Amino acid sequence: MSSNNFAIEVNNLTVTYNKKPAVKSIDLKIPQGSLVGIIGPNGAGKSSLLKGFLGLLPTDSGLIKVFNRPIKQSISSISYIPQKESLDWDFPVVVSDVVMMGRYPHLKFFQRPTEHDKKIVEEALKKVEMEKFANRQIRALSGGQQQRVFLARALAQESEILLLDEPFVGVDAATESTIISLLKKLRDNGKTILVVHHDLGKVNQYFDYLVMLNQRLIAFGKTSDVFKNEYLDKTYGGRLTILQKSEDLQIENAKLH
Amino acid sequence: MDFLVKIFIEPVQYEFMQRAIAASVLVGITCGLVGSFIMLRKMSLIGDALAHAVLPGVIIGFMIAGKGQTALFIGAVTAGIITSLLIGFVNRNSKIKEDTSIGVVFTGAFALGILLVSQMKNVHIDLTSYLFGDILGVSRSDLILSAIIAFVVIVSIVLFYKQLLVTSFDLTMAAVMGVSTGMVHYFLMSLLSMTIVASLQSVGVILVVAMLITPAATAYLLTDRLHKMLIYSVLIGVFTALVGLLGSYHFNFSSGAAMVVFGTMVFLFTLIFSPTQGVLIKTIRRKRISDKNISQDLIKLIYKNCIDGKSLKVIHAKIKLSELTSQLGLSKSQIDKGIKTLTDDGLIDIQDDFIHVRDKGRKEAIQLIRSHRLWESYLNHEKILSVEKLHSDAEELEHHLTEELVDEIDQKLNYPILDPDGDPIPTKDGELREATNR
Numbered sequence: 001m002s003s004n005n006f007a008i009e010v011n012n013l014t015v016t017y018n019k020k021p022a023v024k025s026i027d028l029k030i031p032q033g034s035l036v037g038i039i040g041p042n043g044a045g046k047s048s049l050l051k052g053f054l055g056l057l058p059t060d061s062g063l064i065k066v067f068n069r070p071i072k073q074s075i076s077s078i079s080y081i082p083q084k085e086s087l088d089w090d091f092p093v094v095v096s097d098v099v100m101m102g103r104y105p106h107l108k109f110f111q112r113p114t115e116h117d118k119k120i121v122e123e124a125l126k127k128v129e130m131e132k133f134a135n136r137q138i139r140a141l142s143g144g145q146q147q148r149v150f151l152a153r154a155l156a157q158e159s160e161i162l163l164l165d166e167p168f169v170g171v172d173a174a175t176e177s178t179i180i181s182l183l184k185k186l187r188d189n190g191k192t193i194l195v196v197h198h199d200l201g202k203v204n205q206y207f208d209y210l211v212m213l214n215q216r217l218i219a220f221g222k223t224s225d226v227f228k229n230e231y232l233d234k235t236y237g238g239r240l241t242i243l244q245k246s247e248d249l250q251i252e253n254a255k256l257h
Numbered sequence: 258m259d260f261l262v263k264i265f266i267e268p269v270q271y272e273f274m275q276r277a278i279a280a281s282v283l284v285g286i287t288c289g290l291v292g293s294f295i296m297l298r299k300m301s302l303i304g305d306a307l308a309h310a311v312l313p314g315v316i317i318g319f320m321i322a323g324k325g326q327t328a329l330f331i332g333a334v335t336a337g338i339i340t341s342l343l344i345g346f347v348n349r350n351s352k353i354k355e356d357t358s359i360g361v362v363f364t365g366a367f368a369l370g371i372l373l374v375s376q377m378k379n380v381h382i383d384l385t386s387y388l389f390g391d392i393l394g395v396s397r398s399d400l401i402l403s404a405i406i407a408f409v410v411i412v413s414i415v416l417f418y419k420q421l422l423v424t425s426f427d428l429t430m431a432a433v434m435g436v437s438t439g440m441v442h443y444f445l446m447s448l449l450s451m452t453i454v455a456s457l458q459s460v461g462v463i464l465v466v467a468m469l470i471t472p473a474a475t476a477y478l479l480t481d482r483l484h485k486m487l488i489y490s491v492l493i494g495v496f497t498a499l500v501g502l503l504g505s506y507h508f509n510f511s512s513g514a515a516m517v518v519f520g521t522m523v524f525l526f527t528l529i530f531s532p533t534q535g536v537l538i539k540t541i542r543r544k545r546i547s548d549k550n551i552s553q554d555l556i557k558l559i560y561k562n563c564i565d566g567k568s569l570k571v572i573h574a575k576i577k578l579s580e581l582t583s584q585l586g587l588s589k590s591q592i593d594k595g596i597k598t599l600t601d602d603g604l605i606d607i608q609d610d611f612i613h614v615r616d617k618g619r620k621e622a623i624q625l626i627r628s629h630r631l632w633e634s635y636l637n638h639e640k641i642l643s644v645e646k647l648h649s650d651a652e653e654l655e656h657h658l659t660e661e662l663v664d665e666i667d668q669k670l671n672y673p674i675l676d677p678d679g680d681p682i683p684t685k686d687g688e689l690r691e692a693t694n695r
Contacts, residue, residue, distance in 0.1 A: 054432045080429040091297065091426050092483045101423060105434045110416050137481035157433075174639070 007032040007192035013062030015052030022048035037207035076105035079154035096134040102156030124155040144175030283403040285495030292469035305466035306363030310340040312370025337450025390461030390513030406455040460513035467517040560622030575613040623687040629655040630676035
């Protein structure tokens with residue numbers, strides 16, 4: 001039964017971006033109900049890893065299981081909070097429209113949202129204290145409010161796993177701490193949360209587990225076990241150059257063929 | 258009355274005009290709906306490209322099956338889909354960016370179409386009406402085809418609303434829903450090709466992109482909800498097409514050009530006068546805010562000149578207006594206007610050159626001082642800004658902070674007596690808080 005406690009299991013996963021491998025041969029076992037940080041330098045493939053989970057980027061090899069089932073069957077139990085710049089904030093949707101999208105995976109192909117769905121949306125907005133803004137266009141919100149709207153969408157989706165891509169970019173310190181305490185509350189309710197993060201400052205206080213990534217998995221484990229200089233060096237320097245060199249060689253070879 | 262009859266009623270009695278009116282309405286509906294998604298997905302250029310690229314499809318259709326609605330429809334839709342596939346193929350297999358691959362593919366296809374037209378011996382095609390539209394020449398069978406296409410478009414958008422919304426707004430959500438974005442894209446391309454077919458007779462190849470995106474862009478300026486945008490876009494599209502048609506009937510204008518010119522005028526009018534997002538209302542709103550800030554700055558300054566900063570006690574019952582002017586970085590006219598607003602609102606009285614602050618003005622000024630000092634205290638408490646920057650930030654924010662938020666800050670800071678500069682913070686009722694150890 002022990003394998004049932006893993007929310008996500010990844011075996012030998014390689015995700016490609018622009019026809020080049022962005023992350024390679026990743027093995028991970030993420031326990032259910034944990035708050036996990038994914039850290040690594042720019043270009044380490046942090047976002048690509050999350051996008052690989054969702055099938056937004058092609059995976060060359062590897063197996064992803066979510067709650068012991070192939071990811072395709074359980075993809076609706078995942079919610080993804082996209083990077084800020086990947087969205088068109090002038091799109092004609094108001095806050096409640098965005099949160100309602102979280103209900104879409106529960107609806108049949110042609111089905112319209114029901115009263116029940118509307119109620120869930122309202123409750124989700126209340127949980128992130130955004131109910132007053134239900135009819136606001138999403139551009140007319142602060143950075144922190146925008147993040148909370150997407151958290152509300154994840155709540156409305158009633159997903160077990162949340163993937164967040166750099167949620168703290170462009171939000172102030174106060175908002176960051178609001179969001180992290182919301183995430184911790186969700187974790188305490190049994191949700192599994194993966195956060196791509198680039199600031200090492202508060203890693204200790206934020207995350208239960210750390211995925212340290214630099215195209216390959218450098219370390220994975222309890223934050224207290226892996227957030228150490230030896231792994232940080234491997235992630236951010238030292239070994240990187242050799243990895244980078246091998247990568248360069250492969251690209252050269254690919255060109256020749 | 259006769260005049261109105263001549264403009265609006267007289268044309269309707271002709272059968273060709275009845276057909277033209279129906280065609281205009283159908284074009285407005287179809288283009289308005291499909292165009293909204295084309296615009297939101299930033300595919301305006303593809304809209305234009307497909308309109309041109311259907312030409313060889315239409316010609317080949319006519320060559321094979323002879324001139325007729327079925328040949329037109331199948332030829333155009335096939336050409337539209339092949340073109341969008343080809344654009345995607347170029348994108349995926351080279352480093353060429355989308356705008357260039359669109360440019361290469363559609364001009365090539367359009368030119369091929371023109372070559373084919375010149376080689377066609379057995380079927381005569383009026384290239385001018387194809388390029389620029391001739392709505393007065395719409396036939397019964399054209400109309401039936403347009404009606405079928407409009408029906409297909411309406412039903413598709415109602416049925417696939419969720420999928421279209423999600424793939425246009427957030428691809429990650431589409432992935433979670435298991436919606437194939439590629440499928441939705443090509444589905445929309447098929448709808449677009451059909452829309453172009455439906456619009457050929459009325460607006461022509463060259464201008465059909467305008468009927469697609471101009472009403473949609475106008476609607477986009479009027480609302481923040483997608484379903485409303487679709488409805489507005491349809492209404493504007495229909496209205497534009499009908500006005501264009503009237504122009505075409507009365508003045509012998511090219512129908513496509515008349516529709517597009519009028520549509521552009523409606524767009525520009527909306528851009529300036531839109532009640533929520535128009536240029537005009539934004540300017541007025543900005544002016545109003547800056548006027549409000551000025552008069553608030555003024556009442557605060559006047560009151561501060563009347564009181565002792567440390568005790569907040571009134572030491573001058575009235576002050577001289579001319580003494581103030583140098584203390585604010587404002588022009589004479591701004592000050593005059595601000596003073597007038599304050600007088601009109603009953604915040605101050607003016608006698609000769611002396612200003613007397615009334616009770617209402619006193620309350621307003623105290624609240625501003627309270628907002629300012631509490632905000633400074635809050636920023637200082639949270640260590641968000643350096644001490645030098647505190648004042649300027651508070652100077653700006655004192656105008657915007659709501660009373661509730663100010664009270665919340667007060668409570669959070671446990672009702673402080675002094676601000677970081679050592680000045681007293683007035684209470685909600687405008688009193689000075691007694692220091693417990695005083």
